[in-house]
Structures are given as C-alpha cells and as structure tokens.
Amino acid sequence: MATMSDAEWEAIRLTLLVALTAVAFSLPLAMVTGWVLAKWQFPGKFLLETAVHLPLVLPPVVTGYLLLVTLGRQSFIGSLLESQLGLRMVFDWKGAAIASAVVGFPLLVRPIRLAFASVDPRLIEAARTLGASPRDAFLSITLPLSRPGILSGCVLAFARSMGEFGATMMIAGSIPGQTRTVPLMIYAMLDTPGGQATAERLVVASVIIAAAAMLASELLQRYAARQAEGSHG
Amino acid sequence: MATMSDAEWEAIRLTLLVALTAVAFSLPLAMVTGWVLAKWQFPGKFLLETAVHLPLVLPPVVTGYLLLVTLGRQSFIGSLLESQLGLRMVFDWKGAAIASAVVGFPLLVRPIRLAFASVDPRLIEAARTLGASPRDAFLSITLPLSRPGILSGCVLAFARSMGEFGATMMIAGSIPGQTRTVPLMIYAMLDTPGGQATAERLVVASVIIAAAAMLASELLQRYAARQAEGSHG
Amino acid sequence: MSRESHLQFSAGTKYATGFSVELAFDAAPGITAIVGSSGSGKTTILQMIAGLVTPLRGSILLGSRTLYSQTLGISLPPEDRKIGYVFQDYRLFPHLSVEANLHYGLARSPDQKLELIQVAEKLQLKQLLKRFPRSLSGGERQRVAVARAVLQSPALLLLDEPWSAVERELRDTMATWIESVVEQLSIPAILVSHDEASVARYAQKIVTLDKQ
Amino acid sequence: MSRESHLQFSAGTKYATGFSVELAFDAAPGITAIVGSSGSGKTTILQMIAGLVTPLRGSILLGSRTLYSQTLGISLPPEDRKIGYVFQDYRLFPHLSVEANLHYGLARSPDQKLELIQVAEKLQLKQLLKRFPRSLSGGERQRVAVARAVLQSPALLLLDEPWSAVERELRDTMATWIESVVEQLSIPAILVSHDEASVARYAQKIVTLDKQ
C-alpha cells in the first residue's frame, strides 16, 4: 500500500466519510421504520414494506436519477435546501451520502425489524410493571436485546455503501478528489490504460476495510454477548 | 398495462426466472454458511464473513467483471463447463442468475445467520433428549423457528435480484429477449427518445412485483405466526 | 387497617379460546391468598391487577386510586400502578446481571424504602450479583424475581408461586421476610401458591377461585 | 429387580463459576428422589445423566449400557440415551401445538408403549391438544412437559420439579400415575422435588445432595 497515490487515499477517505455518514444518519429513521413494521398491524402494511424495499428493487441508476430529479436545483426540495441552508446535493459528497443512505435503507431496516419482532413481549411486560414507560422499556430492554440485529443492519448498509456505484454516479458525479468514491474510481480505472493496477489496489483496500468492519462488528457482538452471557434467560 | 409490448413482457418473465433461480439455488448454501457463522467459533471467522460480504462491498460491475473472468470461455471453469456440460454462462440467462445469486448472497446469509443464532439452545437440548439427532433437531426446531429470518433473507435477495444491473450486464450482456432483464431494459430505455414511457412502465412493473413479493412474505409470515400463535413459549 | 392501601377487585375477562373468569374480593394490607386448581385463572387475575390483561368489565381500585374502571373508561398503564409482580415464569432480563435486574425497578421507583444489598442478603443472592440469569438454578432465578419485585417498594405485591422452586426451609425464610416487608410497607400482597402449608400459615385471607 | 434397567451414577463436574458437584448413587426401577437446597446441583446431576452437561470424571451406567465413562472415553449423545427429561423450565416447543409437542418424542421412539390420547386424558390435557404453549397456564405447561417426556417410553425418567405448579389434588393424580407408568415400564425415575410430602410418599429411595 506504500504505492497508493493521493487520489486513491482521497477516494478511500471520501468513501468512508460517505458510508459512515449514510449509516449514521439513516439509522434513526431505520429504527422507527423497523419498529412500525415489527409492531404495528395496519391494512396495506405491505405497501410500506414495498416502499422501504424500493431502492433495492430499482436499478441504482434509476434511484440515482429519481434522487437527481428530487434534490436537483429545479426541484422544490433542492431549491429550498439551497436557498435556505446553502446546501447543494448535486455534485457533492452529501449527495453521495444521501444516495448511499437511500440504497442501503432496506438492508438496514430488515434485520432491525426482525430483531425488534423477536424480543419476547413478556420481558417488556415485566419492565412495565417495574415502572418503565414504553419508551424506557424500549431503550432498556428492546434496544440492547436487538443489538445483534441492529449491528447486522449497519454492517450490511455500510458494506453496500462501500460498493455503491450507480446512484452515486447519477447524483454526485465522479469528480476526482471531490465525489469520486472508491467504486467510481475502480470503474474509471478499469477502462484506463495502465489503470488496472490502481483498480486492483482499490479493490484490495475495499476488501481490507470490509474485513475491518466485519472484525469490528464481530468484536462488538462478542463483547455484547459476553456482557450478557448469551441472550436466553 | 394493456400497452406492454412483447419485449417488455419477455424482460419481466426473464427477470422473474433469473431472480427465482438465483434465490432458490443459493438458499441451501446460504443456510450452511449462516449455520457456520451462527454456531461455529474459529479463529479468523471474520475472514469468512468478509468473503461472504464481498459482493456487497465491491461495485457490482467489478463483481461482474470477476465473474466474466472466472466463468468466461477463456477461463478454466468456463471452458470446462462448455466442453463437458455444454453450458455457457456468458451471454446466457444462467449467467445472469449466477450474477444475481452472488450479488444477493450476503443479503440472504445475514438474516438467516441471525435467526439461527437466536434460536434458544435449550429447545435444541430438549429435542435431543426426545430422540432427535442434531440434523433432526435442526429440521424440526431450528428451521421452523428461523422462518422469519429465512423469509427475510429471501425477500432481500429477491428484491436485490430484481434491481441487479452492473454484474448482470457484465456477464450476461443485454440481448433483447434473451438476457435483457428489466433493469437492463430500463437502462436502455431511460435515455432513448420515446423510451421514457417504456422505462416508466417497467419501473411500475418492478414495483408491482416487489409489492407482490412483500405481500406474499407478509402472508407467509402471518400464516406461520398463526400456526405458532407467536414464537414465545 | 388503612383505606389508603386497600385493594378492591371486582372484574372479569375472557380469552379468545372461550375461557372466562370473574372474581370479586378485597385485600387489606397483609397477605391474601388466591387458591384454585391449575388453569382456573389465578394468573389471569394477577395480570388484570397489574394492567397486563384488560378486563372486560368491572373495576379495580387500590386505595383511593382507580386502576381500572369500565364505566369511567379508566385503565392505568402498568408502569403507573406501582405494583410489584413476581411472575410465575420469572421473566428476568437476560442481558442484565442479577444486580442490574434487581436495580431495574429500584431505579425507577420514587421512594426507595429497601436496600438492594440487604434484600440480596435476605434471599441468599449476594454471591450471585455479578452473574447473569442464564447460569442460575431454578430456585435462584425465582429468588431474583422476588427480590426485583419487592425492591421497587410497590403499593401492592403480586406473588405468583414465589417459592415453588425452593426447599421448605428457604421457603419459610422467604415467606417470613415477605410478611415483614408487607407489614413494613403496609401494603397488600396477593399470593398465588399451590403450597397449602404456606398458604395456611402466612395468608390472612384466602380467596378461592373455582374453575367455571 | 432387573439389572437391565438399573442406573449407576458416579460422576462430578464443575462450572466456570467455580461451583462443583460430585455424587454417587444407584437407582433401581421405581422412584428415587434427589433432595437438596436451592443451587445445590440437583439440575446439574440430571443434566449429566441426560448428556446435556459433560461430567469431568466418573461413569454413568444404565443397565448394561455405558452412558458415560471417563476412563473408556464414552459419552453417548442425548438422543441415544433413551431418557425422558421433564425440565424444570419445561422447554415446550413454541411453534408446535400441544399435540405436536406430545407427539415429538413419541414419533422418535422405537417402542411406543403409551397412547397419546390416554396420557393426555390422565394429565387433563385433552381440551388443550390444539392449543399452543404460549397460551397455557403454568400448571398446564408443566403437565405437557411431563406427558411429552413420558410418551417416548424412556428407559429412565428424569423429573425436575414436575408438579411444582399444580395443586395438591392434581399433584397426587400425577404422582400416582407416574408411579404406575414407572412400574409398567419397569424403569427408574429420578425425582427432584421440594415438596417433602410427595417425596416422602412416592420415593422408594432418597438421595441427599449437600451444598459443597
């Protein structure tokens, strides 16, 4: 890795920034969505589910295209963001983060939903009799017992973000040092004479980052499990 | 939908064929992998995890490129498949199914792993004392109790397959009526003058299929839950 | 006998399976036992008092507080009832140590009249405070469940088979201690137990639930 | 007394927490009780017999079969021991109906000497066959656990507090019935119970486990 160029380091830095931002900012919404899907029953619930899964079903380029239309300068949201907050999404790493967040959202929600659904409701009842409000019981019982699922969702969404190409390319473009994330750079290098070596280095770097993420999640999981000596009381 | 052309119907048929084949054939391997990740502890386990997640971390085009190199006519495997079995993967729907299976694999494994890990081992012990071999206990206890997780993984992988573009394009090309799946056709139509309408119809069709899949999984889930009147004994 | 902490129960409910139960009784401070055969509805009564099963009719009053009233449309959420509940199936929190389990209700209680360490000592749990529920024996779990419910200094204590998994000697220790706690806090305790000896010895009043 | 179905237990183990237990006893066909205070290791002994906890030393023989032997390096897997185990925490299969729970061991047993319907009737479970464990009362669950273990016609029966959640009357029905089953099958049964009355009345032999 001694031979990595500045541009490659910049792409890696950018990818990490985008992936972490995407996961961090979509996590709260994913938890709310996971909760609603796990605990509420309402007619047409599968429509919400479909909506959540849309970014997975649609080709990423289409998702990117829709984001471009939604957040572009000509759109209501885009113009509002720019005039009120001075935020521009198109050709910006923040746009790339939004693309990653949207594309990774279903991967984040599913395991969280499953985890919430499988927490034994009798434990929640016990917490309530011990003085915990529903919110308190969620934070002190449901949340820690759902840690493996939440972690799982984060790992999936993070990994997906590391490889996100189509949607990012549409909204953020591929500007070296600015929005050219690792996948975009790999793609560019694949077609460049002499770019093969760079592409290979970047693939290796992605793999290493992914391995680090797995290791981290594995350790966190083991730590949590040791804390609880297994989750079956 | 009365206006859908034959080519569009053909793309939909092909996409369903590819997605269902991909999920059906990768499910057994995903279960084995999920089991190993859930139940075994071994040094360097995170390396296996990383390997499983690679198709998520790498841009799909890169995955497709690697598949092309691995399964292509010039490769050992590819030439073997062609000479011995008369099977050609490149430019074939079977190649598209492999691409979908590979890209969807991490999405299939994660929830299954989580489900296996969260089955109460005390129930397995009880089954063993009642005369069940480990394999029997897996089939009669672990598997049915993991149904929500397995279903979840299948839904994710199926949905992902519906939207798979990059890897499919690399290995299967885009031959109308032969390997042009819905995402490839949407891509082709997106920027074609007059193609917008087709692209929109296909997006709508994808969404409807996804909704149907969600509805099916929801019903299956509810059916299974009714069977068990909830999973907390 | 202070009216302030008197339980007046008169309610009934019905499960989807067709089973229905109906009961009316008063419980003054001290131990009131509910006895009845297996499946007669004892746990269901306790769950109605705790707010975990909603009655279909009637009212439940605790001192001057209305916990439930069909006519008034009142149904206090469980966390506002200040009721300590020892579940028949314990329901310890698997991710918390014994100490954290005991602390759970204590930390959420406005008036902490009992000390964690002293209660743990009384119920012979002091050696187990750092352990997790998974590695406890049946009787140990049961004692943690009792300690956890008592430690929140409730206005009413519900005990569903609180000593079914311990030997006679420990059972007497537990019963005597609960008797003293109930007296100290001046609250009613509802005891469900199939152990006739301890019911006869410790209950001031016995309510019998017939299978309907 | 047939040697064929005699349990010879002489083994010990130790948990990571430091707790260790060691015991030697024989059990002939009929009911042998193990008594001892909460946390003294009764459940641990049963788990060693069933093959769920591996002893650190000693041997466990059932008739002519070696279930475990440290010196011979033998440890039969639980499913080959033909031991019916009523767990202290029941362990019913949540996804199976009562009937399917009862059927589970029966279907996997080579010689089916008992009828599901008759056992269900004896333990007053006939009304519950289509129900799922989640909606059963404590005593109902316990009876399903007992019926499930007995129905596999085991070569040895382990009963960990099998009637702690039912009233005196039903307890006697259960004990008398188990006594007759044990006699019919001519097998030993190991009973762990804190109910001194039923131990005194039904156990032919009492082994006392001291806290070490």
Add this chain to the structure above:
Amino acid sequence: SSSADRSAQSGVLISAAASTRDVMEELAADFSDKQQLDVRVNSGASSALARQIIEGAPAHLFLSANRDWAEEVEKEGRAAQIIPLLSSRLVVVVPKGNPAGIDGAADLYSDKVKILALAESQVPAGKYADEVLGKLQLLSSLEASRRIVRASDVRTALRFVQHREADAAIVYATDAKISSDVEVLFAFDERLHSKIEYTLVILTSAKERPGALEFAKFLQSSQAHVRYKQLGFTPLFEPVDAK
C-alpha cells in the same frame, strides 16, 4: 470535506463524456499546473452528464459525445455557446489475430460472427453503430437472430471482445487504441452514419467563473490539437492559440 468545498467554490469543473475522460484529465492537469487554477473533470455517460447539468450541477463546461445532448442542455437555457470539438471514426474490432477470420463488413452477418457487441442504442457509440448496420441492411437480421449483445457503454463492448466472448464489436477508434488484446479490422465509411461530433458546451455559469473560458480556449489550443490526434480523435477546429 473542507478541500472539496473549497474547490467547488473556486475551481473550474468540466463534465466530460466517458470516452474523453483520459485526455480531459490530462489536459486539465496541464492547464491547472500552468495557470495555478484548479480544473476538475467529472466524467460519465453524456446522457447522465446532461441531466445533471439540467438539474443544476455546478459545472462550467460540458463535453458531450454527440450533438444531441449538447442541444438538450441548450434547450434548457444552460448553454452560452456550442463548439464542435472532435470527431472520431467508428471501427470494427476483433480479438487479436482475428480468430474468426472476418474479412469485411459483409462478414458481419455470416456464421463467422456469432456475437457482435454494440453499445446500447441510446449511448452515442451505439446509436452510430445502429445507423451503420441499418444502412448496410444488417441490423434487423442480426437482431432477429439474436447475435447482437448490447453493452451499457462502449468500453464494455470492447471488453467483451478482449475476453473473446464476442467475435467482434463496433467501437470508436479511440477506444480500440487502449487495448492490446484487440485489433482494428476496418473503419466504416463516415457517410454511413451521422457525423460523430464531440461537442463542447460553454455553460452560462462559465462567465462568472475565472478560468473557465480560458480552459475552453486551451481545449482548442495547438497543444490540445496534437494530443487529440495522438489518441485517435479528429479535431474539428483550427488551433486558436491561447497565451
């Protein structure tokens, strides 16, 4: 984020068609060094680039692979000036050594070519190829016999030939130059397709951005002229030498 934000506020940004990425990045680097000005290149499919500009992407210049997308941008009022910059030849490539023994255009519809790789019809290169095959009256028969594989871009079409999965591909002469595993069999007569015209669009936003117009001029300098030719492009302009 800081460096990225700064350059977005001060530098010049050109959105360039994927097939011109290498030369544009090279010229941008040259110009940046000389002028102490930051020029960045955003590359992608011309269609995507045009849409991004229409949706407000902060680019100052746009190099489209054809005239259509340039005009699309103009229609939306974002173009200040449109300059035909480069042309290219459309060629047939085959795996090195021509294993199928393809002889000329007539062989494209013969048993020698089981798979012909083309870019998708909406990608400029694919559109030109369609025109050529249409004029040669080969397109419908090739399509009917399912011998045409469409690639998402022209480089992927090339790659299929590199890996010998396709027997031939129609690509730009400039693409053929980057791979040593393929050989150019022949170039099509330019009259068989509409003019290949890489079109430089000076966007309205270029006027307020110091250096943008200078860089546009640099792209038409004699130094650039030489580079284009080396890479296989045909410049459509007379060098106007910027100082």
